[in-house]
Every structure is written in structure tokens, then in C-alpha cells.
Amino acid sequence: xxDDTKILVEEFSAFYGENEVVKRMTLPVRRHEILAxxxxxxxxKTTLLRSMNRLTDNTRxxxxxxxxxxxxxxxxxxxxxxxxxxxxxxxxxxxxxxxPMSVYDNIAYGPxxxxxxxxxxxxxxxxxxxxxxxxWDEMKDRLAESALHLSGGQQQRLSIARVLAMEPEVILLDExxxxxxxxxxxxxxxxxxNLKAQxxxxxxxxxxxxxxxxxxxxxFVLMGELVEYSDxxxxxxxxxxxxxxxxxxxxxx
Amino acid sequence: xxxxxxxxxxxxxxxxxxxxxxxxxALATLMVxxxxxxxxxxLGLPHVDWRFLSRxxxxxxxxxxxxxxxxxxxxxxxxxxxxxxxxxxxxxVFLTEYTWESxxxxxxxxxxxxxxxxxxxxxxxxxxxxxxxxxRMGWSILSGALTLAIMILPTIIRTAEEAILTVPRPYxxxxxxxxxxxxxxxxxxxxxxxxxxxxxxxxxxxxxxVGETAAIIFTAGTALTMPTSLLSPARTMxxxxxxxxxxxxxxxxxxxxxxILILTTLLINVLANWLVVNAVRxxxxxx
Amino acid sequence: xxxLRERLIARTLLVVACSVVLALAIITYFIFRAxxxxxxxxGLDDFLFSTRxxxxxxxGSYGIGAMALGSLWVxxxxxxxxxxxxxxxxxxxxxxxxxxxxxxxxxxxQLLAGIPSVIYGFVGLMVLVPWVRQHLGGPGLCVFTxxxxxxxxxxxxxxxxxEDSLRAVPPAYxxxxxxxxxxxxxxxxxxxxxxxxxxxxxxxxxxxxxxxxxTMAVIMMIGNSLQVPRSLLDPATTLTSxxxxxxxxxxxxxxxxxxxxxxVLFAFIMILNLIANVVSRRRVQA
Numbered sequence: 001x002x003d004d005t006k007i008l009v010e011e012f013s014a015f016y017g018e019n020e021v022v023k024r025m026t027l028p029v030r031r032h033e034i035l036a037x038x039x040x041x042x043x044x045k046t047t048l049l050r051s052m053n054r055l056t057d058n059t060r061x062x063x064x065x066x067x068x069x070x071x072x073x074x075x076x077x078x079x080x081x082x083x084x085x086x087x088x089x090x091x092x093x094x095x096x097x098x099x100p101m102s103v104y105d106n107i108a109y110g111p112x113x114x115x116x117x118x119x120x121x122x123x124x125x126x127x128x129x130x131x132x133x134x135x136w137d138e139m140k141d142r143l144a145e146s147a148l149h150l151s152g153g154q155q156q157r158l159s160i161a162r163v164l165a166m167e168p169e170v171i172l173l174d175e176x177x178x179x180x181x182x183x184x185x186x187x188x189x190x191x192x193x194n195l196k197a198q199x200x201x202x203x204x205x206x207x208x209x210x211x212x213x214x215x216x217x218x219x220f221v222l223m224g225e226l227v228e229y230s231d232x233x234x235x236x237x238x239x240x241x242x243x244x245x246x247x248x249x250x251x252x253x
Numbered sequence: 254x255x256x257x258x259x260x261x262x263x264x265x266x267x268x269x270x271x272x273x274x275x276x277x278x279a280l281a282t283l284m285v286x287x288x289x290x291x292x293x294x295x296l297g298l299p300h301v302d303w304r305f306l307s308r309x310x311x312x313x314x315x316x317x318x319x320x321x322x323x324x325x326x327x328x329x330x331x332x333x334x335x336x337x338x339x340x341x342x343x344x345x346v347f348l349t350e351y352t353w354e355s356x357x358x359x360x361x362x363x364x365x366x367x368x369x370x371x372x373x374x375x376x377x378x379x380x381x382x383x384x385x386x387x388x389r390m391g392w393s394i395l396s397g398a399l400t401l402a403i404m405i406l407p408t409i410i411r412t413a414e415e416a417i418l419t420v421p422r423p424y425x426x427x428x429x430x431x432x433x434x435x436x437x438x439x440x441x442x443x444x445x446x447x448x449x450x451x452x453x454x455x456x457x458x459x460x461x462x463v464g465e466t467a468a469i470i471f472t473a474g475t476a477l478t479m480p481t482s483l484l485s486p487a488r489t490m491x492x493x494x495x496x497x498x499x500x501x502x503x504x505x506x507x508x509x510x511x512x513i514l515i516l517t518t519l520l521i522n523v524l525a526n527w528l529v530v531n532a533v534r535x536x537x538x539x540x
Numbered sequence: 541x542x543x544l545r546e547r548l549i550a551r552t553l554l555v556v557a558c559s560v561v562l563a564l565a566i567i568t569y570f571i572f573r574a575x576x577x578x579x580x581x582x583g584l585d586d587f588l589f590s591t592r593x594x595x596x597x598x599x600g601s602y603g604i605g606a607m608a609l610g611s612l613w614v615x616x617x618x619x620x621x622x623x624x625x626x627x628x629x630x631x632x633x634x635x636x637x638x639x640x641x642x643x644x645x646x647x648x649x650q651l652l653a654g655i656p657s658v659i660y661g662f663v664g665l666m667v668l669v670p671w672v673r674q675h676l677g678g679p680g681l682c683v684f685t686x687x688x689x690x691x692x693x694x695x696x697x698x699x700x701x702x703e704d705s706l707r708a709v710p711p712a713y714x715x716x717x718x719x720x721x722x723x724x725x726x727x728x729x730x731x732x733x734x735x736x737x738x739x740x741x742x743x744x745x746x747x748x749x750x751x752x753x754x755t756m757a758v759i760m761m762i763g764n765s766l767q768v769p770r771s772l773l774d775p776a777t778t779l780t781s782x783x784x785x786x787x788x789x790x791x792x793x794x795x796x797x798x799x800x801x802x803x804v805l806f807a808f809i810m811i812l813n814l815i816a817n818v819v820s821r822r823r824v825q826a
Contacts, residue, residue, distance in 0.1 A: 087432035110431040268725035278628035343556035364561040372753020464656030
């Protein structure tokens with residue numbers, strides 16, 4: 001296995017009951033890159049993403065075959081501590097979900113769950129995360145305010161800062177800008193490009209343009225199957241597969 | 254032509270009569286409620302004063318106050334809730350967060366439903382034969398509280414479960430996604446968010462305990478003395494009220510005790526409603 | 541370490557949840573253990589159908605026939621009062637009431653459910669008993685009085701469950717009927733109530749269980765006379781009120797007989813609950 005591979009999805013299938021939503025996919029995610037998983041809705045992208053930090057554990061009747069390796073280790077192996085895995089692989093959802101508590105407590109949530117109690121360390125962590133999410137200046141005087149009072153764009157950036165506070169190695173994002181205005185979207189895209197320096201990013205983009213703007217590598221997923229995986233620039237300009245081309249040029253989906 | 258007209262008119266007449274009856278039924282129900290509350294308060298409150306609340310009864314309750322009965326009610330109720338609340342909330346958390354629908358959950362739900370349907374006199378018989386006699390706890394606050402605890406358990410489970418189910422699903426995903434264990438997720442997100450509903454359930458359970466008579470009279474006894482420990486017998490306000498009324502000891506004191514019971518019931522209901530309304534309002538703001 | 545703790549917590553919660561089932565099992569076991577022997581000793585027939593209950597007899601006579609009839613009359617009477625009134629209020633609250641009034645009725649019904657049964661019994665005793673004595677004759681302490689007050693006491697059960705099932709009827713039913721030119725009442729009577737009938741049935745059965753099991757209020761109003769009531773204005777006694785009154789001093793075989801009465805009551809209520817359960821489950825499937 002290549003040393004610059006952070007995650008390797010290997011012969012991976014996911015099922016809900018009898019319904020195979022991810023079909024024998026094999027796909028690498030390279031370190032310090034952004035991988036975009038795109039394709040029509042209902043194609044299994046979200047399931048693949050949720051499998052990468054085993055949130056699918058909490059879904060009834062969800063099963064899988066094959067492996068997902070993070071740093072060469074299968075995350076489904078029995079000795080793996082799922083809580084520890086989730087602290088390394090963070091997840092952002094389509095709709096911003098501020099927990100019903102203050103901005104500060106939202107960001108400090110992850111560190112607290114991993115056992116950090118010292119106020120000073122939490123303070124540092126909150127400030128650092130908000131800085132990395134480029135929102136320290138707008139938030140520093142509102143830390144005690146309820147996160148429910150923030151705007152949608154702020155809430156989603158807060159969600160990202162909240163994940164950053166865990167210092168994750170990988171960040172998974174499921175259409176993070178689906179509910180946001182263009183300016184907030186731009187801010188978040190900029191943030192993701194900056195984040196590459198510290199972590200690996202897997203995103204299900206909101207649309208093809210976003211995929212093209214962000215992706216170092218891209219994977220086209222259609223009805224649970226991986227149709228094409230290649231360099232981002234190449235895939236969006238000269239797709240190798242007819243179906244990819246049809247989708248990109250808007251002939252279906 | 255007349256036939257057609259009849260077809261059109263007749264349903265309207267029927268509707269008018271039916272609606273009038275329904276309105277009457279609704280207003281009559283409200284009036285019965287108002288009558289019961291006002292009747293007891295009007296005849297009881299004039300006999301309620303600080304001395305009534307703060308003094309010991311004399312001559313079987315014919316004279317003096319109801320202090321021991323107040324203390325008995327409070328202690329018995331608190332003890333019952335102290336036992337039932339952790340069990341009930343724990344069971345609700347188990348049903349909602351720790352398992353899928355299965356034979357076990359069906360058994361637990363069936364058990365809770367069946368317990369909710371058992372009449373209080375059966376609880377009284379059971380408490381007497383099990384706690385008082387078999388476990389040799391005697392007529393005591395402990396026997397009464399344990400009996401009451403089983404009785405209010407279904408209410409607490411049901412309301413806690415309902416409250417927990419209103420906690421948005423994504424909160425759980427976020428919490429897990431941030432590396433929380435299941436128990437951390439429950440204690441840091443689910444329970445705080447569901448708290449108003451859970452507390453409402455506990456308050457309603459308190460109301461049921463305060464008003465209970467049949468289950469207590471054979472388990473906690475009817476001793477009209479100040480309880481000194483969990484093993485002392487005790488008389489609650491409801492039991493005291495019942496004894497005063499049925500043995501014709503003192504109508505005046507019965508009315509006064511009844512007024513206190515009604516006031517307590519009112520207070521509990523207002524509190525529960527206020528919590529619910531507040532929680533709804535908070536949710537609305539959130540959305 | 542964390543994993544172990546989590547597993548311990550999960551196991552504890554499982555045990556806690558199962559305590560509900562355990563409690564039900566212990567209650568059933570102890571009630572039956574205390575009551576069954578004497579039923580076998582006397583014979584089920586004699587125990588159920590003999591109307592002679594005389595603990596003072598030589599060897600004691602224990603037949604619950606009279607009380608069972610008393611319970612039956614009082615419960616049916618309570619249903620006659622409570623069902624039409626309760627369903628009407630449910631319809632009112634779900635369909636007719638302006639929002640502000642519906643918002644007033646819900647807490648009012650909750651309050652009605654919260655009033656202690658001794659208060660119901662007492663108000664019945666002070667207000668209704670003298671009225672019945674004066675205007676209808678008899679001692680006033682009778683089946684009629686108890687049934688009316690019990691009918692009011694079961695209102696909250698009937699109203700809340702019926703209202704829920706009325707509200708659960710899909711709006712399309714209502715709009716469909718109205719669109720066909722039915723009046724609102726025709727819609728309620730011909731469409732909504734039939735659609736909600738399993739829920740309404742369940743509420744009635746649960747109300748019946750509540751009426752059958754009520755003790756303190758009945759003791760205060762029924763006169764507690766161990767005879768078979770010949771008319772609604774006769775005093776009588778019920779299974780529950782007899783237990784409630786005599787447990788205070790009974791011992792030996794007498795006490796066993798009271799537990800045996802409890803066994804009969806318990807079995808009846810369990811059957812009612814099961815029926816209600818089946819009836820309302822059918823609603824979910826339909």
C-alpha cells in the first residue's frame with residue numbers, strides 16, 4: 001500500500017437489510033488531499049461516508065462486507081475502539097446541528113468527551129479551533145451565547161470548528177453547504193482548502209462546480225457503484241467514462 | 254321539490270342538535286370540575302390557617318392540625334420518587350437508546366402497561382403481603398414508598414420515553430461523531446434536552462402519590478404520629494382525609510384537609526403545564 | 541477501560557428495564573399465592589357465585605357473588621354516564637372547540653385526572669348522596685350515586701385516548717367526506733368516529749378497568765351493604781370496597797378470602813387490559 005494513502009476503501013459493500021447501497025467499492029483517499037465523492041442523490045455516497053467513521057453502527061439492519069483501512073488498519077476489526085476512531089475521523093452533516101448549549105460548550109464538547117476537564121486546555125482548544133475555522137473574531141465575544149442563536153452559516157462553521165477541536169486526522173463532510181447562502185459556502189470552501197495542510201478531507205459536494213473547485217481527486221458514484229476515480233482536474237475536463245460525462249454535462253441526474 | 258328541500262334541511266337540524274349536545278357535554282364537564290374544586294375550597298379554606306398546618310392533631314384529628322400528615326405525605330412521596338425516578342428514567346433510556354425493538358422491549362412495554370392498569374387496591378394488597386409481611390418491613394414509610402414506587406413507575410417510564418423521543422435524531426449523530434460514548438451521549442445531550450418532559454412526568458407521578466389512598470393505607474398504616482425514621486408508620490393527607498370523613502370524626506377538619514389536597518393537586522398541575530408550555534416554546538425558538 | 545464501563549452501564553440499564561417485568565411477576569405471584577388456596581378449598585363455583593359472605597359464620601362463609609354483582613352494576617353504570625359524555629368531550633376537543641377552548645380543556649381534563657379519588661368520594665357523599673335521598677328516595681348511599689361519580693372519574697381516561705385517536709384520523713378522510721357534501725356532523729358521525737373506533741373502544745375498556753378497580757370513592761358512596769342490589773337506589777358493595785373495608789381487621793381465613801377477591805379482580809383487570817391492548821394494536825395495523 002502506498003504511503004500517501006490515508007484511507008483505503010477495499011472491496012467495500014454496504015447493505016440496509018437486503019438493499020445493497022454501496023457495491024464492492026475500492027478507492028483510496030490520499031493524505032492531505034480533498035477527495036470529492038459525487039454523483040446523483042441516493043447513490044450511496046452518504047452511506048460510504050458514514051461507514052468511514054462507523055456511524056452506520058447506529059443504524060438498524062445496516063451490514064457491510066469488505067474493509068475500510070485507515071492508516072492500514074481495518075476500522076471494523078474487533079479490537080478497534082469505535083469511540084477512538086470517531087475522535088480521529090470527524091464528521092460534518094448536511095444541516096448544521098448546533099447542540100442546545102453555548103458556543104463555547106459546543107466546541108469544547110469533543111475534548112470534554114475525551115476526558116479533558118482543565119479549563120485552561122479547553123479555553124486554548126476553543127480559541128485554536130475557532131481560529132482555524134476563521135471565526136474567532138466574530139465569536140470571541142459570543143462564546144457564552146446559545147449556539148442556537150447563530151445564523152445558519154455560522155452554525156455550520158461552528159460545526160466544523162467543533163470537529164477541529166478534536167484535532168482529527170480526517171474530516172468527512174456530507175454536503176456541508178447544502179443549506180447555506182453563497183457567501184457562507186465560499187467561506188467554508190476556503191476553510192477546507194486551508195485545512196488540507198493538517199488533515200485529509202472527504203467531501204460529498206453540494207454540486208459539480210463545488211467538486212471541481214475543491215477536489216484533488218474525485219470519484220463518480222452511481223447507484224452504489226464507483227464509475228470513475230481520478231485526478232480532479234482530469235475527471236471534470238476529460239472524463240473517461242460516458243456516464244460520468246453525461247452526468248457532468250447535465251444529461252441526467 | 255319539497256323532498257329535495259327536506260334532504261337539505263334535515264341534516265342541518267340534526268347537526269344543530271348534535272352540536273348543541275356536544276357543547277353541553279363539554280361545558281358540563283368543565284362545570285363539574287369547577288364545582289368540585291370550588292366546593293372543597295369554599296368549605297375548607299376558612300378552616301385552614303397556619304396553626305392547622307403547623308400543629309399536631311389532637312383527639313384523633315378532631316382538634317389541632319395536620320403536621321404529621323403533611324410530613325408523612327412529603328417523606329413518603331419523596332422516597333417513592335427517589336426509587337422510581339432512576340428506575341423509570343433508566344428503563345426509558347434503555348428502551349430508546351440502548352436497544353432495537355425486540356422481544357425484550359416488548360416484554361418491558363407490556364410490563365409497564367400492565368402495571369399502569371393494576372388498580373391501587375391490588376397494589377395495597379401486594380404491598381401488605383410482600384413488603385409489610387413477607388419482607389418484614391411492617392407498616393412503614395418504607396413499605397408504602399416501595400409500593401408507591403412500583404405504582405408510579407409506568408407513568409415515569411412513559412413520559413420519559415416520550416420526552417426522549419422528541420430529542421432530534423441528529424443530536425445523537427453529532428455527539429457520536431465527536432467521539433462520545435453512548436453513555437456520554439445520553440448524559441450530555443439526550444437527558445438535558447429531554448429534561449422538561451421528564452420532570453413533568455415526575456411531577457405527575459408526585460401528584461398521583463399525594464392523592465393515593467388505597468395502596469398506602471395497608472402499607473404505611475394510619476398512625477397519626479410524627480414519623481421518626483423510614484421504618485415508622487405514617488399517615489398521609491389523603492389517608493387522614495379519608496379517615497376523618499368516613500369515621501365522621503370532624504367534618505370541619507375533613508374539609509380543611511380536602512382543601513389542602515385540592516390546592517396541592519392544583520399546584521402540581523399548574524407546575525406540570527407550565528413546564529410543558531415552556532419546553533414547547535423553547536423548541537419553537539430553536540426551530 | 542471505557543469499553544468495559546460502557547458495557548457495564550448497558551447491562552445495568554437492561555436490568556433496570558427488566559425490573560418492570562420482575563415487579564409485575566412478583567405482584568402476580570404474591571397475590572395469587574395468598575389468594576388461590578382458599579379458592580381451591582372452597583371451590584371456584586361457591587366462591588364466585590355464592591352471595592353469602594359471613595366471616596362470622598361457623599367456619600366462615602365466603603361467597604363474592606353479591607359484591608361481584610355490585611361491581612358489575614357500578615361499572616356498567618359508570619360506563620353509561622362516562623362513555624357518551626367522554627366521547628362527546630373528545631369530539632368537542634378534537635373537532636369543534638375553538639383553539640383557545642381546546643387549550644383550556646386539555647389541562648382541565650388533566651386536573652380532573654389528578655384530583656384524588658377520596659375527594660371525589662367525599663364530594664359525592666356530601667352533595668350527591670343527600671340529593672339522591674331527597675329526590676329519588678332510598679338511603680342515597682347506593683349504586684346510582686357511586687356510578688355517577690365513577691362515571692365522572694373515568695372521563696379523563698376516555699377523553700384523552702379517544703381524542704388522540706380522533707386526531708390521528710388522516711385529514712384526507714375529513715376532507716373527502718366534506719367534499720362529498722356531508723355536513724360536519726355527518727363527517728364526524730359517519731367517518732371520523734368509525735375511523736377512530738378502535739381507539740375509542742380501547743379507551744372505554746381502560747375506563748372500565750379503572751371503574752372496576754376504584755376503591756376509596758366507592759367505599760364512601762355505595763353504602764357497603766352485603767346484599768344483592770335489587771334496584772339502583774339500593775345500597776350494595778363491590779369487590780374493591782369490601783377488600784378496602786375489611787382488610788383493616790381481617791385475619792386468617794378471612795384475610796385469605798380477601799386476597800382471593802383480589803385474585804378475581806386482578807384477573808379481570810388483566811383480561812381487560814389485554815383486550816384493550818389487542819384492540820388498540822389493531823388500530824396500528826389498520
